[in-house]
Amino acid sequence: MSASSSPLTLTGLFIYPIKSLGGISLPAADLTPQGLRHDRRWLIVDERNRFLTQREHAQMALLAVEPAYNGFLLRHQKRPELLPLYIPFEATPERTLFVTIWDDMVFAWRGTRAADEWLSEALGQPCKLVYMSDMARRECEPEYNLAGTLVSFADGYPYLLATEESLAKLNTQLTEPVPMDRFRPNLVVRGAVADAEMAWADLRINNLPFRAVRGCGRCVVTTIDQATAQKDPTGEPLRTLATYRKPDGKVIFGQNVTGPVTGHLRVGDKVVLG
Numbered sequence: 001m002s003a004s005s006s007p008l009t010l011t012g013l014f015i016y017p018i019k020s021l022g023g024i025s026l027p028a029a030d031l032t033p034q035g036l037r038h039d040r041r042w043l044i045v046d047e048r049n050r051f052l053t054q055r056e057h058a059q060m061a062l063l064a065v066e067p068a069y070n071g072f073l074l075r076h077q078k079r080p081e082l083l084p085l086y087i088p089f090e091a092t093p094e095r096t097l098f099v100t101i102w103d104d105m106v107f108a109w110r111g112t113r114a115a116d117e118w119l120s121e122a123l124g125q126p127c128k129l130v131y132m133s134d135m136a137r138r139e140c141e142p143e144y145n146l147a148g149t150l151v152s153f154a155d156g157y158p159y160l161l162a163t164e165e166s167l168a169k170l171n172t173q174l175t176e177p178v179p180m181d182r183f184r185p186n187l188v189v190r191g192a193v194a195d196a197e198m199a200w201a202d203l204r205i206n207n208l209p210f211r212a213v214r215g216c217g218r219c220v221v222t223t224i225d226q227a228t229a230q231k232d233p234t235g236e237p238l239r240t241l242a243t244y245r246k247p248d249g250k251v252i253f254g255q256n257v258t259g260p261v262t263g264h265l266r267v268g269d270k271v272v273l274g
Helices: 058-062 113-123 166-170
Strands: 008-015 028-030 042-046 063-068 071-076 085-088 097-102 104-110 128-131 159-163 187-190 203-204 209-216 253-257 265-266 270-273
Touching: 008 028, 042 097, 058 063, 058 113, 085 113, 085 265, 113 128, 159 166, 159 209, 166 187, 166 253
Parallel strands: 159 187
Antiparallel strands: 008 187, 008 270, 028 265, 042 128, 063 071, 071 085, 097 104, 104 128, 159 253, 203 209, 203 270, 209 253
């Protein structure tokens, strides 16, 4: 158990409907076999049908996603002449293709031609928007996935958990503090001792079982200001994290987590370890 004197509480729920674009903070969310409902079910791919992320295309940070009726609005934060684009919760199966994300090839449904054109203009290169339907099956890393857990277009796991205290500790060592959006978590918890989550295994949120599988290796995306798409020239916060969060050669912040295939979470839910 945590040595903290305060109870562990879920203080943040976030989804990223289109991988590597802006996130949405939610007061409550349903669980699915792939994670929080609507999280990373859409993906942008290039002409070779390979996924695009902020790692190589920092300007993706400027594409904000907002909730809308039965879907989302996509808005360019620096180009008001690009009218907001409506994206439905789901695509339709009229046009399909296989896309590549990391080493996985995934069956996907095409978005609209209007979305492809909007994104190609916004990102300055030909690209397509695709959707992962419930027909697609993408599993987590096999060496950490005895239960056959599924994942959306997220990097590797259905949930990423971070704690407010670990971010606060990091920020005490930075010249310029960074917000939590640099780390793109789904679940944010308060009440832990800083870094304590690195030792967590089984936990329950709203009495639903979750499991912290492995620490999340961080990349250059953490150095990108999500409001300006500018990379920190000094490599922060990655550089500072590397001084105390680098086991096995990877800079770690947050925990990759698996969970139940159904259920409901709400900000304010109690988090119990063990």
